[in-house]
Amino acid sequence: MSIEIKAPVFPESVAEGTVATWHKQPGEACERDELIVDIETDKVVLEVVAPADGVIEEIIKNEDDVVESGEVIGKFKEGAAGESKPAEESKSEDKAEEKAEEPKKEEASSGDAILSPAARKLAEENDVDPSAVKGTGKDGRVTKEDVQNHISNKPAADSSASKPAEMPKVDVAQGERPEKRVPMTRLRASIAKRLVDAQQTAAMLTTFNEVNMKPIMDLRSQYKDSFLKRHDVKLGFMSFFAKAATEALKRFPAVNASIDGNDMVYHGYQDIGVAVSTDRGLVVPVLRDVDSMGLADIEKTIVDYGTKAKGGKLGIEDMTGGTFTITNGGIFGSLISTPILNPPQTAILGMHKIQERPMAVNGQVEVLPMMYLALSYDHRMIDGKEAVQFLVAIKEMLEDPARILLDV
Structure with missing residues (x-):
């Protein structure tokens, strides 16, 4: 069943918003209540989550597109992750996945955690070791909130020590005058x-x-x-x-x-x-x-x-x-x-x-x-x-x- 993905209903003081980040792409599976897209307004960032287990069927509004309150920004197919595959095909894929997952099991035994895409992105942005984060999601999955809590509970010494590493060093040839133009956020x-x-x-x-x-x-x-x-x-x-x-x-x-x-x-x-x-x-x-x-x-x-x-x-x-x-x-x-x-x-x-x-x-x-x-x-x-x-x-x-x- 296809479901419309709509922008949240904005408060009266907010006229429109901008699609900030799509965390899922067409054909990518998502779980119910998993973050799929961020909508940035001139006051806050609003999150849109998956209405059910399924896949993103189509993205109508791309990143940086302006959207109005309640506007359709994409389409979602409920249960599509497991319904569209024949039994034999799914069995062969399961075997292939089992083989592909064998090295992953070794990684998991060495301390790697299962992260949602949003959590993995946030962890990478803040230089957080996923294995150090305690997961509270389904089957021990590490959610975005788990990473946020881990970052906020980090000792001050950790945060100060990590700051120099966060500043990327750009190799600039002598005499060059580089510039970077970035659109202003809403x-x-x-x-x-x-x-x-x-x-x-x-x-x-x-x-x-x-x-x-x-x-x-x-x-x-x-x-x-x-x-x-x-x-x-x-x-x-x-x-x-x-x-x-x-x-x-x-x-x-x-x-x-x-x-x-x-x-x-x-x-x-x-x-x-x-x-x-x-x-x-x-x-x-x-x-x-x-x-x-x-x-x-x-x-x-x-x-x-x-x-x-x-x-x-x-x-x-x-x-x-x-x-x-x-x-x-x-x-x-x-x-x-x-x-x-x-x-x-x-x-x-x-x-x-x-x-x-x-x-x-x-x-x-x-x-x-x-x-x-x-x-x-x-x-x-x-x-x-x-x-x-x-x-x-x-x-x-x-x-x-x-x-x-x-x-x-």
Whole structure:
């Protein structure tokens, strides 16, 4: 039975998508729910899986073709892998396959794993040894999710050690000036358009301050083991910044507002977006109602979003909305920067690298771990006085974390 393969139904905010990768080709067998094609929109990558066991009969929309919501992109034949062969032919092929598979059995005994095509491609792209991945699929098959989990659980030392190997060395003859032209992905094009629009439409300014991170670092050092044991998640810096920003947003409602045409919309809740860098581009999943979340809830949600982002699993609902954004360039070593607004929001907080510097404290010079903070804001909505006071409030709460608890 022939089944139409259709693009997923896109959300209202997404008009069209692009066929990113066909993981299966015509005549190639697939199992039910196995990934067959990725559709890239300007916000997320959507996966289309096989509706049943069978084969790809025809590809109608090739890679890089533009598709609309629900459009037919190919045809699938259910059960075709085993129905179209006569009994004698299938027996002879089975014998041939048994002979061909004899060396494979030897390979399997030496530690090789059974990988789905999507899992094998992901493993090759990330230089992962398939035999080191534990399979959770049928008959111990290693799925794409298994590889993603293995990559996300790799020790930091492994990832840093593998980075140099990931950079291909190109032998270039002396005097040559090579160039490589690559079409911009739909997500990258959407990011570029939004950032340019923000600079062209908003009266954007940035104010700076610096914060002594020693109190937070001492607090983390004192309670990190107990926190991990109790909540099964590490205590990071972002949860402190999210809670400090939430308290400051309640005191300065204009920073938590947005502009809609000639209207100013004040939000009575704090939904904070956290910028996450991925191979496909920058995405901003949103923490909902941060005021009602504890530090552990924030950390767990951020870890979950990070895992989803690396695997391309973030949904539209994860990134819609948001009344304020926090971005952390410090993880890449940035000492100071001017973050760009995330429309229609009117402010964004930039965190940076923690660096020890000599500071004057009560007439004495002390070496302290300092971080520059940057608040970019839309001057159409927020006055300079409010922006500066907002940033000072965050600074004071971080330098004296008890203020967050006591709301002072």
